[in-house]
Amino acid sequence: MVGDNQGMAELTRRDLIAGAGAVAGTVALTGVTSLEAFAQAEKPVGWAILGLGGYANNQILPNMKYCKKSKPVAVISGSPDKARRIAGEYGISEKAIYSYDNMDSIKNNPEIEVVYVITPPGTHHEFTIRALKAGKHVCCEKPMASNSKECEEMVAEAKKAGKRLQIGYRCHFENYNKEAMRLCATGALGRIRTIRSDHGFTLGGPNWHTSRKLGGFGAISEIGVYAIQALCYLAGADPLEVWGSREKTDSPLFKEVEDVNHFNLLFPTGIQGIGATAYTWNANNYRVMGNRGSLNAEPATGYGGHQFRLNGKAIEVEPNNMWADQMDHLSECVRDPQKTLIAPGEMGLRDIKIIEAVLRSAEEKRVVKFA
Amino acid sequence: MVGDNQGMAELTRRDLIAGAGAVAGTVALTGVTSLEAFAQAEKPVGWAILGLGGYANNQILPNMKYCKKSKPVAVISGSPDKARRIAGEYGISEKAIYSYDNMDSIKNNPEIEVVYVITPPGTHHEFTIRALKAGKHVCCEKPMASNSKECEEMVAEAKKAGKRLQIGYRCHFENYNKEAMRLCATGALGRIRTIRSDHGFTLGGPNWHTSRKLGGFGAISEIGVYAIQALCYLAGADPLEVWGSREKTDSPLFKEVEDVNHFNLLFPTGIQGIGATAYTWNANNYRVMGNRGSLNAEPATGYGGHQFRLNGKAIEVEPNNMWADQMDHLSECVRDPQKTLIAPGEMGLRDIKIIEAVLRSAEEKRVVKFA
Numbered sequence: 001m002v003g004d005n006q007g008m009a010e011l012t013r014r015d016l017i018a019g020a021g022a023v024a025g026t027v028a029l030t031g032v033t034s035l036e037a038f039a040q041a042e043k044p045v046g047w048a049i050l051g052l053g054g055y056a057n058n059q060i061l062p063n064m065k066y067c068k069k070s071k072p073v074a075v076i077s078g079s080p081d082k083a084r085r086i087a088g089e090y091g092i093s094e095k096a097i098y099s100y101d102n103m104d105s106i107k108n109n110p111e112i113e114v115v116y117v118i119t120p121p122g123t124h125h126e127f128t129i130r131a132l133k134a135g136k137h138v139c140c141e142k143p144m145a146s147n148s149k150e151c152e153e154m155v156a157e158a159k160k161a162g163k164r165l166q167i168g169y170r171c172h173f174e175n176y177n178k179e180a181m182r183l184c185a186t187g188a189l190g191r192i193r194t195i196r197s198d199h200g201f202t203l204g205g206p207n208w209h210t211s212r213k214l215g216g217f218g219a220i221s222e223i224g225v226y227a228i229q230a231l232c233y234l235a236g237a238d239p240l241e242v243w244g245s246r247e248k249t250d251s252p253l254f255k256e257v258e259d260v261n262h263f264n265l266l267f268p269t270g271i272q273g274i275g276a277t278a279y280t281w282n283a284n285n286y287r288v289m290g291n292r293g294s295l296n297a298e299p300a301t302g303y304g305g306h307q308f309r310l311n312g313k314a315i316e317v318e319p320n321n322m323w324a325d326q327m328d329h330l331s332e333c334v335r336d337p338q339k340t341l342i343a344p345g346e347m348g349l350r351d352i353k354i355i356e357a358v359l360r361s362a363e364e365k366r367v368v369k370f371a
Numbered sequence: 372m373v374g375d376n377q378g379m380a381e382l383t384r385r386d387l388i389a390g391a392g393a394v395a396g397t398v399a400l401t402g403v404t405s406l407e408a409f410a411q412a413e414k415p416v417g418w419a420i421l422g423l424g425g426y427a428n429n430q431i432l433p434n435m436k437y438c439k440k441s442k443p444v445a446v447i448s449g450s451p452d453k454a455r456r457i458a459g460e461y462g463i464s465e466k467a468i469y470s471y472d473n474m475d476s477i478k479n480n481p482e483i484e485v486v487y488v489i490t491p492p493g494t495h496h497e498f499t500i501r502a503l504k505a506g507k508h509v510c511c512e513k514p515m516a517s518n519s520k521e522c523e524e525m526v527a528e529a530k531k532a533g534k535r536l537q538i539g540y541r542c543h544f545e546n547y548n549k550e551a552m553r554l555c556a557t558g559a560l561g562r563i564r565t566i567r568s569d570h571g572f573t574l575g576g577p578n579w580h581t582s583r584k585l586g587g588f589g590a591i592s593e594i595g596v597y598a599i600q601a602l603c604y605l606a607g608a609d610p611l612e613v614w615g616s617r618e619k620t621d622s623p624l625f626k627e628v629e630d631v632n633h634f635n636l637l638f639p640t641g642i643q644g645i646g647a648t649a650y651t652w653n654a655n656n657y658r659v660m661g662n663r664g665s666l667n668a669e670p671a672t673g674y675g676g677h678q679f680r681l682n683g684k685a686i687e688v689e690p691n692n693m694w695a696d697q698m699d700h701l702s703e704c705v706r707d708p709q710k711t712l713i714a715p716g717e718m719g720l721r722d723i724k725i726i727e728a729v730l731r732s733a734e735e736k737r738v739v740k741f742a
Contacts, residue, residue: 194569
């Protein structure tokens with residue numbers, strides 16, 4: 001019973017009974033390989049939540065109860081008290097509470113199959129590499145890391161470890177955004193020439209967002225990445241060329257990180273994607289313009305309240321739990337080696353490369369090749 | 372009684388009686404210079420409408436009846452039948468109907484003080500120059516002309532002739548847009564960093580829009596100029612730098628003219644203006660994003676139905692007749708040499724130069740200096 005790299009993790013008797021319930025409990029546990037595999041396939045994947053800040057507490061952990069294939073089995077935190085309290089809330093045993101110092105010992109806990117990294121971006125590289133080296137699959141929040149070199153190392157490490165690496169791009173799992181992708185891909189808008197997206201919020205701070213070391217590039221990676229994502233998933237492609245600008249700012253908040261960036265991505269089909277992002281205004285929208293119609297989304301990528309209009313008429317979509325669906329998708333990929341990740345590390349790497357291209361273009365005041 | 376260059380046109384006894392009514396009619400007509408000037412100042416300015424297409428027929432002429440300081444006194448047209456019919460409708464005498472061939476003889480008709488050029492853009496230069504040479508002030512529809520050289524010649528000719536040259540930028544006279552300018556200028560949105568505007572329509576064609584000779588640059592001058600205008604009047608400045616792109620098109624409609632262009636204008640204050648235009652999608656909007664609020668306009672610059680929102684809340688503005696106000700503004704400037712034109716030829720020239728900079732930037736794939 002050796003776990004395989006793509007999801008067939010080590011199977012123990014306890015796992016089988018606990019995880020597979022009645023089916024597993026009624027069969028003999030020796031030599032019934034196909035039933036064992038079946039039971040293992042049905043068993044929810046155990047997730048360790050690394051970083052217990054607002055997003056973990058308010059979105060990820062509460063929404064895990066809607067998961068069908070994922071369950072929280074451990075926490076990894078720099079705050080022992082908070083870790084104990086939250087572990088208690090979610091029925092996680094004391095033994096499954098780890099600190100950043102001792103987290104490498106998760107390799108000895110077979111319950112943990114996935115580590116969800118939900119810390120400031122500057123720490124994603126370290127925690128992802130450590131989790132992969134401990135033999136775990138990883139879901140890493142966006143933005144993937146502080147620069148493309150880190151992203152490349154993370155992708156390489158996942159490949160080396162034979163583990164899955166997903167980026168927390170929840171909009172790929174949200175029904176309104178999925179419908180928008182479908183409408184774009186199926187030609188409902190006709191020939192699309194222009195897509196644009198503004199994503200920004202007014203930052204209080206100073207806090208980790210304003211630190212290059214912790215917060216990454218700034219607004220463009222923290223919130224602008226939603227615009228980059230939308231432009232790419234609505235265009236259904238990676239850009240060929242990138243133009244970008246950065247506007248001077250006189251606020252001491254933005255000495256280390258980007259405040260306002262504007263960028264245009266030229267896609268192979270001739271679609272131009274126009275993005276804007278800032279820490280000094282609020283926006284959450286996108287618009288797709290085709291010769292047979294236009295799609296307007298605002299709010300487009302928030303936690304809820306999506307308003308999507310096709311030629312002015314509200315698009316009706318059954319709301320879903322994007323967080324649960326995102327986590328279950330990785331869990332499915334952990335269980336099924338044939339299944340392809342929708343938002344893999346390579347996508348996170350692409351987006352960080354786009355950000356770097358935007359900043360290079362802004363510096364050189366010219367269009368830069370991307371692909 | 373010699374007319375001066377800035378509006379005190381030649382005064383005749385007939386003008387004085389006809390135009391100034393009771394006041395002039397009750398005074399002796401010799402030696403009462405101040406009363407004559409007063410009467411002349413009160414007399415509506417006579418406009419000749421050059422080009423009797425849809426815009427002249429459906430917007431300009433019907434709205435002239437709301438003018439307080441302007442009245443139609445002549446038509447200049449290539450279609451004698453249409454000219455006669457329309458002249459009849461607006462009480463214009465047979466003698467005041469001109470063709471493009473004999474229009475230079477308007478110099479002998481002192482009733483005509485302004486010529487409003489409302490023909491396809493490729494003809495604006497010729498008609499404007501001829502009208503100025505005939506001693507008339509000119510209102511010229513947007514886009515000003517086919518290229519910046521033509522615009523420069525038009526501005527120079529107006530200067531030489533000592534006549535006013537206004538560009539038909541009606542949004543400067545429309546109350547919603549004026550309120551948006553006021554909100555931007557007075558800091559109601561806080562520090563503004565990003566303004567963007569999409570303006571496009573799906574063109575049927577082929578028609579004069581698809582001819583470089585008649586239609587100008589294409590979508591960017593025909594409809595994109597509303598975006599350029601909005602970015603500039605909301606930023607309250609001319610751009611320092613321009614970036615632009617043009618997207619390949621496979622439609623035979625756009626062999627001569629531009630279809631899709633995207634452009635960014637960097638303003639001195641650090642505001643980035645983002646524009647998009649096309650003949651292959653529909654849009655009419657702008658958005659201003661500041662650190663204390665955002666303004667959203669859609670439709671922004673149409674003939675009516677303006678919907679302007681400040682932080683999501685509808686802006687209530689008393690609707691006005693922008694066409695009448697635009698014409699009366701030029702008439703006021705004709706009468707009052709001290710008055711400054713809001714949308715002079717120099718502004719039309721600037722916008723054509725911006726379009727040329729967009730296309731040069733697209734060609735060279737680099738940011739180009741503007742100012």
